[in-house]
Amino acid sequence: MNPVRNPYKKILYVAYVATSIDGRIAQNNHSGTDWTSKEDWNFFQQSLKKIDAVIVGHATFKVAESRLRRRNAIVITSKVHRPKTEARTVFFNPRTSNLKNFLRKKHYKTVAILGGSQIYDYCLRHNMLDEFYVTVEPYVFTAGVPMFQGGKFKKYKFSLVLVKKLNKSGTLLLKYKYGN
C-alpha cells in the first residue's frame, strides 16, 4: 500500500504436493516418489517453468539434488547460521535469518514450496502458502510421511478452485487457495 514502507510486491507462494489418498507423501524422509504418475510429473514440470525459485527441506533437496541444483533453490536447514550460497542453491536457516526479506530482496514474484512435511507446515504457519496444488494418486499407503508435520492441530481453511482428472487410472489434481 505504502511504496516507501514496502517497496516489494507480495510474493505468490505456491505449494505442490503429490499424495496418496490417505495423505502420505513418501515412505520415509529419504525415499523418492516412484508411485507418482507421468501425468503429474508433466504437470509439475510445466508449472515450475513459471516460478522464480523453489523452497525445499534438506531431505527433499537430497532426494532430487541434481535437478534442484539447476534451479534457484532455497534449502531450509538448521545446519547453517548465515545463508550459504552455492551457485543457484542457498542453504538457509529461517531461525537465524529472515526468509521473507531474503526472498523479497531477490525480487522473486512466484516461489514454489516443494516439501517435505515440515516445510509445508512451516510455510503454512508463516503465511507463505497462497495456492496449493494437490495431486492425489490412487493409492492407500497406511503408513509413511504425512503431508504436513505440525506439532499442533489447527483448522486452516482453503477454497477449492480446480478439480481435474489427469489420466484414466484415477490421478486427480486439486487446486486450493488459502482462505475462504
Place this chain on the structure above:
Amino acid sequence: MNPVRNPYKKILYVAYVATSIDGRIAQNNHSGTDWTSKEDWNFFQQSLKKIDAVIVGHATFKVAESRLRRRNAIVITSKVHRPKTEARTVFFNPRTSNLKNFLRKKHYKTVAILGGSQIYDYCLRHNMLDEFYVTVEPYVFTAGVPMFQGGKFKKYKFSLVLVKKLNKSGTLLLKYKYGN
C-alpha cells in the same frame, strides 16, 4: 464357486471417511468431526440407509454411541474374548473370533466401515474394503489422527470411479474401488 463349501454371497464392504486435505480424520481419538459439512452428513446418512451393518472401532463407537446403538453395529475391541451382544450392538474381537464368518452367518450383504484409522487399516489388510467413499473437506490440520494407521508402508491400488463437488465451499466427494 462351490455352493457347498461357500453357501454365502460375497459381502460388499464399503468404507466411508471424511478427511482434511492432508489426510487427517480427527484431532484425537476421542474428538468428533465438527468440521464436516452438512452436505457430507446428508450424503452419509442417505448411504447408510442401504447398508445392513456397520463396523467401527471402540473409540469411534464411543463418540457416536447413541446413533450407532440404533444400527446393527459390530464394535471391534480387544476387551472381549467372545462376541458380546447388547441389543443391536455386538462387541467383537477379531483375534479370537472369525469376523468374516460372523458377518456371513448374519447374511449381511453390505457392510459399512466407519473407522477409525485402525479399523480402516484392519479392513484393508483383510480384504474387507471393496469401495471407499472419501469426503475431502477444504481444511489442512497439520496434525491429528491419520486416515489409516498401519504399521507397514504398502501400496494398495485403488481406482477412482466418481468425483463430485458437494457444495460451493469446496467439499469434494471421491469414490474409489479397490484394485485396478
